[in-house]
Structure formats: structure tokens, C-alpha cells
Amino acid sequence: MKVAIYQPDARASDEDERLLRLAAHLGNANGTDLVLCPELFTSGYADADLVIARTHAAGGTMFDAVASLANTHNTAIAYGYPEAGDDGKRYNSVMCVSAAGEQLANHRKRALPSAYEKSLFELGDTPCVFTLGGRKVALLICYEVEFPEAVRAAAIAGAEIVIAPTALGDAWGVVARQVVPTRAFENGVFLMYANFAGKEGDNTYLGESVIVSPMGVDLARAGSGEALISATLDFGQIAPARERLPYLQDYKRVQ
Numbered sequence: 001m002k003v004a005i006y007q008p009d010a011r012a013s014d015e016d017e018r019l020l021r022l023a024a025h026l027g028n029a030n031g032t033d034l035v036l037c038p039e040l041f042t043s044g045y046a047d048a049d050l051v052i053a054r055t056h057a058a059g060g061t062m063f064d065a066v067a068s069l070a071n072t073h074n075t076a077i078a079y080g081y082p083e084a085g086d087d088g089k090r091y092n093s094v095m096c097v098s099a100a101g102e103q104l105a106n107h108r109k110r111a112l113p114s115a116y117e118k119s120l121f122e123l124g125d126t127p128c129v130f131t132l133g134g135r136k137v138a139l140l141i142c143y144e145v146e147f148p149e150a151v152r153a154a155a156i157a158g159a160e161i162v163i164a165p166t167a168l169g170d171a172w173g174v175v176a177r178q179v180v181p182t183r184a185f186e187n188g189v190f191l192m193y194a195n196f197a198g199k200e201g202d203n204t205y206l207g208e209s210v211i212v213s214p215m216g217v218d219l220a221r222a223g224s225g226e227a228l229i230s231a232t233l234d235f236g237q238i239a240p241a242r243e244r245l246p247y248l249q250d251y252k253r254v255q
Helices: 015-026 048-053 061-073 115-120 144-145 146-156 172-189 235-244 247-254
Strands: 002-007 034-036 076-084 091-095 103-108 129-133 135-137 163-165 190-192 209-210 218-221 227-232
Touching: 002 172, 002 190, 002 209, 015 061, 034 163, 034 190, 048 115, 076 103, 076 163, 076 247, 091 115, 091 163, 103 115, 103 135, 129 235, 135 146, 144 146, 144 163, 144 172, 146 163, 146 172, 146 247, 163 172, 172 190, 172 227, 172 247, 209 227, 218 227
Parallel strands: 002 034, 034 076, 135 163, 163 190
Antiparallel strands: 002 227, 076 091, 091 103, 129 135, 190 209, 209 218
């Protein structure tokens, strides 16, 4: 399975421009099975007014636009967006659209790390594991992947790939460089971590989106600018990683 991460420049831009920039990168991603975009990709993260203005229903016009891109480029696309729930609440969500333009999964962030996010979003309450190309994929958002329990639960549920869009600032390099590879290593999973690049208002993003192997080794890592990175996932690596250190068998012994 070939996967890719789109790390966009976070500069203020409208939704159409964000999708045009994504489409330009997809044109160079032939044969890709899944492309992951960052947290709140469609709205941007740091401007609350834009988050509110660009809040959409899960199956709304933004979904239709991304579904058209997915179908045109024959790849699944996962993207972060502010979701208008049927319950009248707003959620920090990620949608995954299949290469046929159909909804595969929608995940609402279950832990909000700051007063800023808590002022904008309600909490989701359901873990998300779905199937893509015959492989089980778990969806987490940013802060969620920093919890050992969240990735462990995904692996126990059968996930072979964990995808985690983020909006990680440049003061938090330890997360992208150390925490994320550790989560992959301690669970024997592939992990995709998609961030923004550049500045958005007062926020400076780290960049450094990364695709990590089940051994905790970088398969691809972006720098600090806009980029598309990709890797081919060899699922034959999962069993040896889990046999070498059987964390998923032994974790209950140390609880």
C-alpha cells in the first residue's frame, strides 16, 4: 500500500485555494492509496472566526469537493475539518473519503488539550477503526495520539495503520520526533502524522509530518515547508515487530 501525507503551508487562504493546492500535489501522487491532510485542514486551526465560518456538515459541500478529488485521482483522502453535527454541536473531526468518493469513516476528537479548543468544540466519544484496501486503519487526532492508551486500544482493535492529523506548533518537536515514533514502535503499527508548515497568525507550525514503520523508524519525514511525502507500507513488517517485543501480549501483566 502506498500512502502519502500532504503538509500544506498554513497561510490564510480560502477553502477553494486549499483544495487547489491539494489537487496540484495529488497530480504528483500517482498510485497512492491514501493521502492524509492535517487537523482542521479545510478551515485552518488558529483563527476561531474562520473555524466557525467554515464549519460544515459531514456530508456537505466540502465532502463533495474532496470526494471529487479522491475519485479523480483514484486515492482515498483523509482531511480534518470543523464538523457541524446533527445535534447542533461543533466537533473537531476527520473524514476519510474512499477513492470512489464514498465516506469510509468520520472521527470526532475525544480529548481537547486547550481552552481554545474547548471554546470551539464538543468532545467526541467513539473510537474509529475502519477498513481500507483490506487493512484496518485507526483514526486519531493530534493530542489523542500522545496517549499510549489510545494507540494501544487501536492496535488491540486490529489496526495496522494509525493515522493522526495534527496542528503541532514548533515548540512541541518532541511529539513529532520522539512520541510518535515511540507509539508506532510500542504497538507494532504504521503511523502517519500529518502537520501544517509555516505560520498562521501568531502560530508557527513545526512541519515534520512523518510516516513511521512498526519498528519506530521513519519511512518519510517532511521538513519545515509545504510538501507531499510518501512511503510504501510493507505489512510483512508488522508480525516481526510484534514478535520481537510482544507488548500486545504482555501489557496486561504490568497494568
